[in-house]
Amino acid sequence: MKTSFLSIVFVCFFITSMFSQTNLNEYKYVIVSKKYDFLKRADQYQLNSLSKFLFNKYGFEALMEGEPYPADLIKNRCLALKADVLKGSGMFKTKLTIQLTDCNDRLVYTSGMGESREKEFKKAYTAAIRQAFKSFEAMNYTFEPKESEEVVSNSTSISGNNEVTDEIKKLKQEIEVLKNDKKAEITEVKKPVVTITEKPTQKVEVVKAEKVVKEKLIEGTSNVLYAQEIDGGFQLVDSSPKVIYKIFKTGLSNVYLVEDQSAIIYKEGDNWVIESYGSKQELNVKF
Numbered sequence: 001m002k003t004s005f006l007s008i009v010f011v012c013f014f015i016t017s018m019f020s021q022t023n024l025n026e027y028k029y030v031i032v033s034k035k036y037d038f039l040k041r042a043d044q045y046q047l048n049s050l051s052k053f054l055f056n057k058y059g060f061e062a063l064m065e066g067e068p069y070p071a072d073l074i075k076n077r078c079l080a081l082k083a084d085v086l087k088g089s090g091m092f093k094t095k096l097t098i099q100l101t102d103c104n105d106r107l108v109y110t111s112g113m114g115e116s117r118e119k120e121f122k123k124a125y126t127a128a129i130r131q132a133f134k135s136f137e138a139m140n141y142t143f144e145p146k147e148s149e150e151v152v153s154n155s156t157s158i159s160g161n162n163e164v165t166d167e168i169k170k171l172k173q174e175i176e177v178l179k180n181d182k183k184a185e186i187t188e189v190k191k192p193v194v195t196i197t198e199k200p201t202q203k204v205e206v207v208k209a210e211k212v213v214k215e216k217l218i219e220g221t222s223n224v225l226y227a228q229e230i231d232g233g234f235q236l237v238d239s240s241p242k243v244i245y246k247i248f249k250t251g252l253s254n255v256y257l258v259e260d261q262s263a264i265i266y267k268e269g270d271n272w273v274i275e276s277y278g279s280k281q282e283l284n285v286k287f
Helices: 002-024 044-057 071-075 121-132 147-193 200-219
Strands: 029-032 061-064 080-088 094-101 107-110 114-116 224-230 233-237 243-249 255-258 263-268 271-276 279-286
Touching: 002 107, 029 044, 044 061, 044 080, 044 121, 094 121, 114 121, 147 255, 147 263, 224 243
Parallel strands: 029 061, 029 080, 224 279
Antiparallel strands: 080 094, 094 107, 094 114, 224 233, 233 243, 243 255, 255 263, 263 271, 271 279
């Protein structure tokens, strides 16, 4: 009968231990209190520093309350548990237990009782807390992110990238449509011009000369263009200063439409690029 009772107690303890471990594995950080309530000063007897050291020893990523927190913890405070140490009553023994609570102040885990018969406070507290931390030794704690958090994070990143890609595709399609419309307008204008007996060769040469100048400006990536803010966007000027492009904001960050051209200017990595249908060149732009 006694053996059966002990077996049941052991099984209950084992299940509780496994359940606690599974819960703890969902948390990445442990924030240690700067001052425990049963002490008069912050980190008295270096008990708080010892707690941080022991959490790190048993695999946790421990932080002292008030020190700078990592970026992911700032975004999601529920990645951390708060650690506190409670003192039990006892005439001849010092008794300490460790409690871990989540971001909603719900108790997640309570360690076993650490005890000491030392009379000197520092020795007694140090021995008792080390014994209490033995509860974490057999856990083999390893942080395991929740599957739902990983899926949400990845899907958000993917959907964000898809939105940017789709928007750039739409802009390129609009550029192609604008270019086709421009070609149609040019064809319509040229039809009556062909019958005029003036010197067409001179006009063609002027147009070609302008085109060569424009291409040199685009190809000359060493030529610095300076961005000056205007309504709805910027004008890009050279060192003359002469306005080379006027660009206007779109719904996307670092993507601009070029005035009077079927082109866009956008940032690709660390470089600025001007792209039109079938053409893509780098620009040296200083904002």
